[in-house]
Amino acid sequence: MSGHSTYEPKSGIEKWLEKRLPIVRLLHDAGVSYPTPRNLNPLWTFGGILAMMLVIQIVSGIVLAMHYASNSALAFDSVEGIMRDVNWGWLIRYIHANGASMFFIAVYIHILRGLYYGSYKEPRELLWVLGVIIYLLMMAAGFMGYVLPWGQMSFWGATVITNFFTAIPVIGQPIQTLLIGGFAVDNATLNRFFSLHYLVPFIIAGVVVLHIWALHVVGQNNPLGIDVKSEKDTVPFTPYATSKDGLFMVLFLVFYAWFVFYQPNYLGHPDNYTPANPLVTPAHIVPEWYYLPFYAILRAITFNIGPIDSKLGGVLAMFGSIAVTAFLPWLDTSKVRSGRFRPLFRIAFWLFVAAVLFLGYLGSQPADGNAVLYAQVCTAYYFAFFLIILPVLGFIEKPKALPNSIIEDVLAKSKH
Numbered sequence: 001m002s003g004h005s006t007y008e009p010k011s012g013i014e015k016w017l018e019k020r021l022p023i024v025r026l027l028h029d030a031g032v033s034y035p036t037p038r039n040l041n042p043l044w045t046f047g048g049i050l051a052m053m054l055v056i057q058i059v060s061g062i063v064l065a066m067h068y069a070s071n072s073a074l075a076f077d078s079v080e081g082i083m084r085d086v087n088w089g090w091l092i093r094y095i096h097a098n099g100a101s102m103f104f105i106a107v108y109i110h111i112l113r114g115l116y117y118g119s120y121k122e123p124r125e126l127l128w129v130l131g132v133i134i135y136l137l138m139m140a141a142g143f144m145g146y147v148l149p150w151g152q153m154s155f156w157g158a159t160v161i162t163n164f165f166t167a168i169p170v171i172g173q174p175i176q177t178l179l180i181g182g183f184a185v186d187n188a189t190l191n192r193f194f195s196l197h198y199l200v201p202f203i204i205a206g207v208v209v210l211h212i213w214a215l216h217v218v219g220q221n222n223p224l225g226i227d228v229k230s231e232k233d234t235v236p237f238t239p240y241a242t243s244k245d246g247l248f249m250v251l252f253l254v255f256y257a258w259f260v261f262y263q264p265n266y267l268g269h270p271d272n273y274t275p276a277n278p279l280v281t282p283a284h285i286v287p288e289w290y291y292l293p294f295y296a297i298l299r300a301i302t303f304n305i306g307p308i309d310s311k312l313g314g315v316l317a318m319f320g321s322i323a324v325t326a327f328l329p330w331l332d333t334s335k336v337r338s339g340r341f342r343p344l345f346r347i348a349f350w351l352f353v354a355a356v357l358f359l360g361y362l363g364s365q366p367a368d369g370n371a372v373l374y375a376q377v378c379t380a381y382y383f384a385f386f387l388i389i390l391p392v393l394g395f396i397e398k399p400k401a402l403p404n405s406i407i408e409d410v411l412a413k414s415k416h
């Protein structure tokens with residue numbers, strides 16, 4: 001797929017560069033002549049949208065950092081200063097704060113697309129694992145960013161989350177102390193979180209380069225999940241994929257702008273407009289919406305499992321729920337990639353989506369009464385999906401007949 005390069009340097013500068021640093025060839029092969037399956041649907045534009053969001057977050061973040069003070073006595077006021085006194089500061093802050101949510105919306109669509117169409121299967125296992133690493137880094141960046149305004153949710157969120165580490169025997173306590181830079185969340189915590197929050201997006205950018213490199217070696221999957229067999233199955237990346245990616249980027253930006261201009265605080269929490277106060281605990285400590293399913297899994301473990309007490313059990317379940325996704329390429333035993341041809345998988349997949357959404361809702365509610373029971377059922381399904389259903393389905397499911405080629409399927413559809 002990465003195949004033979006069709007680039008020929010024409011102008012003098014291109015020829016000069018070609019001998020010294022063939023970067024124009026690289027860009028041409030990756031962004032112009034790159035063969036793209038001709039049947040990609042709009043779900044394949046989310047990789048591009050994610051790349052755009054990463055750039056928006058880095059650029060807006062750098063500008064915010066010019067005005068932000070990472071000191072626990074000044075942080076809250078410096079953010080208010082950005083909102084009121086810095087020219088366009090309110091806009092830059094709302095772009096960045098809502099951008100985090102948009103980034104997660106896009107990544108969840110991107111991940112579910114990969115899950116539905118079996119994009120993680122051979123030969124795209126490493127591409128998928130790099131994606132899981134990116135997702136973990138995104139979670140770390142989002143968490144540390146939320147601490148920076150030093151509001152009530154920042155402070156208490158940081159306290160609750162870093163406290164999880166103390167559940168780990170022996171090394172847990174020292175890890176927590178190292179993480180927060182002392183025995184309680186304080187100025188040292190804020191400083192190191194700011195430093196790391198600035199760093200992590202650049203690490204993400206590095207892993208994204210590997211992600212796209214791996215993609216270009218193995219080639220894109222497509223809604224049929226069958227391999228590209230001839231040139232007829234593909235179209236050149238430019239203009240076909242670039243124009244489609246461009247259109248969906250603009251549509252996504254409109255959706256994003258609606259939040260920024262009309263509902264800039266809808267996805268945040270009002271308590272974060274109250275300065276951090278270590279002496280007053282908020283009524284409900286809730287993380288940002290994109291962590292809620294994992295928060296529900298954490299709180300679902302209310303019982304001891306042998307020597308593992310419920311606190312450690314919850315922490316293991318929460319980290320386990322993400323770690324298990326890294327093994328997906330080897331857990332799913334089906335030879336057929338796309339969910340379109342897998343009737344039983346499709347049911348299991350939509351139940352999985354429903355369970356995660358319900359877990360998200362439960363994560364936002366107080367953990368009492370039936371909420372705990374529902375969270376336990378959904379958590380059990382979450383793990384069963386990866387550890388039992390996907391391994392077993394490959395053996396018992398009878399997939400529908402696959403088309404012979406992408407072009408044959410496209411032409412058959414266009415006849416109707």
Ligand code: HEM
Pocket residue numbers: 043044045046047048050051054107110111114117119120124127128130131132134135204208211212215219220221222
């Ligand atoms: C900053 C975050 C990310 C960026 C910028 C990014 C970028 C991209 C791009 C540009 C593509 C090709 C276009 C497309 O298929 O949409 C792609 C494909 C892919 N990504 Fe990501 N990605 C990110 C996160 C993730 C995550 C978190 C996962 C999974 C856990 C993942 C898994 C995949 C897979 C499996 C493909 C191949 C899809 C296919 O060809 O069917 N990516 N990514």
